[in-house]
Amino acid sequence: MGMKKIRKAVLPVAGFGTRVLPATKSLPKEMLPVFDRPAVHWVVEEALEAGIEHFVFVTGRNKNAIEDYFDRAYELEESLRRAGKTVQLKMLEDMLPEAGSKSFVRQQSPLGLGHAVWCARDIIGYEPFAVLLPDVLIQSSPSCLTQMMAAYHEVGGNVIAVDPVRGDQVSDYGVIAHGPQMGKSMAVTGMIEKPARDQAPSNLRITGRYILQPEIFHYLETQPRGAGGEIQLTDAMLRLMGSQAFYAVEFEGQEFDCGTKLGYAQAFVGYALKDLEWGQAVRTMMEQLLTRP
Ligand code: G1P
Numbered sequence: 001m002g003m004k005k006i007r008k009a010v011l012p013v014a015g016f017g018t019r020v021l022p023a024t025k026s027l028p029k030e031m032l033p034v035f036d037r038p039a040v041h042w043v044v045e046e047a048l049e050a051g052i053e054h055f056v057f058v059t060g061r062n063k064n065a066i067e068d069y070f071d072r073a074y075e076l077e078e079s080l081r082r083a084g085k086t087v088q089l090k091m092l093e094d095m096l097p098e099a100g101s102k103s104f105v106r107q108q109s110p111l112g113l114g115h116a117v118w119c120a121r122d123i124i125g126y127e128p129f130a131v132l133l134p135d136v137l138i139q140s141s142p143s144c145l146t147q148m149m150a151a152y153h154e155v156g157g158n159v160i161a162v163d164p165v166r167g168d169q170v171s172d173y174g175v176i177a178h179g180p181q182m183g184k185s186m187a188v189t190g191m192i193e194k195p196a197r198d199q200a201p202s203n204l205r206i207t208g209r210y211i212l213q214p215e216i217f218h219y220l221e222t223q224p225r226g227a228g229g230e231i232q233l234t235d236a237m238l239r240l241m242g243s244q245a246f247y248a249v250e251f252e253g254q255e256f257d258c259g260t261k262l263g264y265a266q267a268f269v270g271y272a273l274k275d276l277e278w279g280q281a282v283r284t285m286m287e288q289l290l291t292r293p
Pocket of ligand 1: 113133135136172173174175193205206207208232233234
């Protein structure tokens, strides 16, 4: 199948992070450290592994720290250089993105995820692209988006990541209806955003990773407000499903929802435990903490 390579990814980062206040009062939630780097850095790494070349951040006011993070820190580098701290200097050098590979657009009002994605339309242009919600961190090898790319190369169309969720939690998410598993994916036959418990068509929630065809922008443009009074990506995807195929991938990996205090704590510990240099020491330290009277 002749398929266009997925080169660009949209990261919607305009939300306030109200569920993790006060940590997010003056710091964007995407910049909360998850072990040794901001949450958003893990998401960028996931996407880079999958071959993404250009990142479109849909930001809001007070999000400048994200833009600065992906730029040179001139004074810091200069001071490391003078102090002969070559290891740290090299680390910063290695993580510096290629010039011109990041774009930042402002979502001026919090009208919803669908609207945030729509704000990226001019930079994406007419090609398929990925969307990664940076609240959600997924620890896996190969990365979640890489697993989705493999499915995409099998079936094409639109691909969304899903994972099973407890029945009492379905109304916090988008939920899919689906056909049987075929190869790496299953056909999506319906989706609903934030369903009531008895309306959920399955226990598979939409996880926050998408590969979408550019026709989605056409539907986002006219998408009326849905659940929570917001312009929902799920609603626009459902309309696009009238003319294009959607597939769901139940990925392998550990998922963390950094949008909540518990999920954030779990992510920090989860990434610390997996760190090659510090993981073992972190485990020992945690065991001591847990047995402390
Ligand atoms: C968004 C999506 C939802 C998805 C969720 C994953 O909801 O609209 O379909 O299940 O992310 O975290 P939000 O968390 O922005 O309310």
